[in-house]
Amino acid sequence: MTSSPWLSVAEALSRVLASAPAPLAAESVALAHCAGRTLASDLAARRTQPPFAVSAMDGYAVRAADIASVPATLRVLGTSAAGHGFSGGVAAGEAVRIFTGAPVPDGADTVIIQEDTTAGGGSVTALQSDPAGRNIRRAGLDFAQGEVLLTRGRRLGPRELALAGAMNHGALQVTRKPRVALLATGDELVQPGENPGPDQIVASNTFAVRAYAEAAGAEVIDLGIAGDTFEALERAIRGARDAGADILVTLGGASVGDHDLVQTALAREGMELGFWKVALRPGKPLMHGRIGDMRILGLPGNPVSAIVCGVLFLAPLIRALAGDPQAGRDPAEAAILGCDLKANDSRQDYMRAGLSENPAGLPTATPFARQDSSMLRVLAQSECLVVRAPRALEAKAGDVCAVVRL
Numbered sequence: 001m002t003s004s005p006w007l008s009v010a011e012a013l014s015r016v017l018a019s020a021p022a023p024l025a026a027e028s029v030a031l032a033h034c035a036g037r038t039l040a041s042d043l044a045a046r047r048t049q050p051p052f053a054v055s056a057m058d059g060y061a062v063r064a065a066d067i068a069s070v071p072a073t074l075r076v077l078g079t080s081a082a083g084h085g086f087s088g089g090v091a092a093g094e095a096v097r098i099f100t101g102a103p104v105p106d107g108a109d110t111v112i113i114q115e116d117t118t119a120g121g122g123s124v125t126a127l128q129s130d131p132a133g134r135n136i137r138r139a140g141l142d143f144a145q146g147e148v149l150l151t152r153g154r155r156l157g158p159r160e161l162a163l164a165g166a167m168n169h170g171a172l173q174v175t176r177k178p179r180v181a182l183l184a185t186g187d188e189l190v191q192p193g194e195n196p197g198p199d200q201i202v203a204s205n206t207f208a209v210r211a212y213a214e215a216a217g218a219e220v221i222d223l224g225i226a227g228d229t230f231e232a233l234e235r236a237i238r239g240a241r242d243a244g245a246d247i248l249v250t251l252g253g254a255s256v257g258d259h260d261l262v263q264t265a266l267a268r269e270g271m272e273l274g275f276w277k278v279a280l281r282p283g284k285p286l287m288h289g290r291i292g293d294m295r296i297l298g299l300p301g302n303p304v305s306a307i308v309c310g311v312l313f314l315a316p317l318i319r320a321l322a323g324d325p326q327a328g329r330d331p332a333e334a335a336i337l338g339c340d341l342k343a344n345d346s347r348q349d350y351m352r353a354g355l356s357e358n359p360a361g362l363p364t365a366t367p368f369a370r371q372d373s374s375m376l377r378v379l380a381q382s383e384c385l386v387v388r389a390p391r392a393l394e395a396k397a398g399d400v401c402a403v404v405r406l
Contacts, residue, residue, distance in 0.1 A: 006279040009348045016313050019295045023323030024176045034156050036217055037174035038322040043150040046168040049142040053104040057135045060095040060124050061108035064132040073125045095124050111135035153325040177219040178321040181245035182206050183236050184225045185253040205251045205306040212310045216318040233265035245294055252301030281347040282373035283309040302373040308350050332387055332402040338366030344392040355383035365403045
């Protein structure tokens with residue numbers, strides 16, 4: 001058996017990621033605008049949290065020794081509330097009314113919850129004994145000043161932003177967003193909402209690829225549609241360079257037919273071709289190269305092929321440029337096959353499939369009967385891609401398989 005003349009998916013991805021050997025430059029961004037960004041340096045706490053002992057409950061701050069035997073009646077000195085602590089201390093036979101988040105007064109070492117007391121006339125009676133430390137969050141319980149809590153390469157979501165704020169950072173050093181220029185190609189394309197001519201179709205790939213690029217952390221530049229002339233293509237390629245694109249993504253026209261001019265136009269603009277054609281279904285005519293500092297990804301024109309290649313190659317490249325150390329992580333996870341499958345050929349297959357969750361075990365992935373790479377309806381109904389290795393043998397319903405969630 002001869003080996004395939006095309007690159008494997010793994011080798012193609014390795015070469016794509018190798019074109020981003022280091023993250024892009026860092027910039028300072030206000031915390032409120034850091035969602036989805038990637039930390040460019042480790043982040044250490046600027047303060048201790050909590051900075052002092054605070055109450056975890058509404059109740060009374062007392063000395064544990066004073067309520068060792070109950071009922072015990074204590075004199076109430078005053079109140080400690082969040083942002084307005086009690087300025088004095090607590091001595092034997094004394095208590096301070098306290099609320100959640102308020103500083104624990106000096107001398108008190110436990111908080112008895114209000115449900116375990118009766119109060120009135122300037123005093124409170126404890127009806128239950130509590131040991132020292134009960135219902136008190138000690139200083140530094142969460143973190144201490146100087147601790148590194150978020151590391152370089154961390155993608156910033158809601159939880160990370162809350163932590164960074166609590167650490168007292170109003171702005172963060174994050175990697176600049178990769179700029180991705182999208183160029184749809186072909187005389188046959190018109191924009192959604194326009195009236196196609198008798199030989200035309202409505203362009204759709206750009207919108208899905210743009211969404212995946214933005215979700216991965218990119219700033220997208222839409223170059224629109226270039227017709228099938230070298231003049232139009234070269235003008236658009238130069239526009240991507242002038243806009244400072246880190247990645248130019250072309251959609252369609254990357255093959256070598258009489259009307260597929262993209263690869264030649266890129267070469268005329270100085271592209272160093274990295275590879276063309278991957279042992280992949282859908283998406284065989286994937287192209288990768290670079291013009292100076294601008295990486296090139298030529299995605300196939302078939303909608304499903306373009307979207308699958310965007311998931312497998314474009315999103316990881318964006319994450320690599322953003323400084324994510326896990327950019328090349330295999331996204332596949334285990335599932336149970338929901339139907340029988342025939343043996344595979346020499347290309348790695350990504351089959352569109354439904355996914356039914358099973359709380360008691362692995363989810364079940366069932367590929368759709370029709371896998372044509374032009375069928376967006378099937379893709380929209382899919383929750384995952386079932387991954388089949390080259391030359392995979394027949395598979396039976398109930399076998400374990402690998403899936404990539406969509």
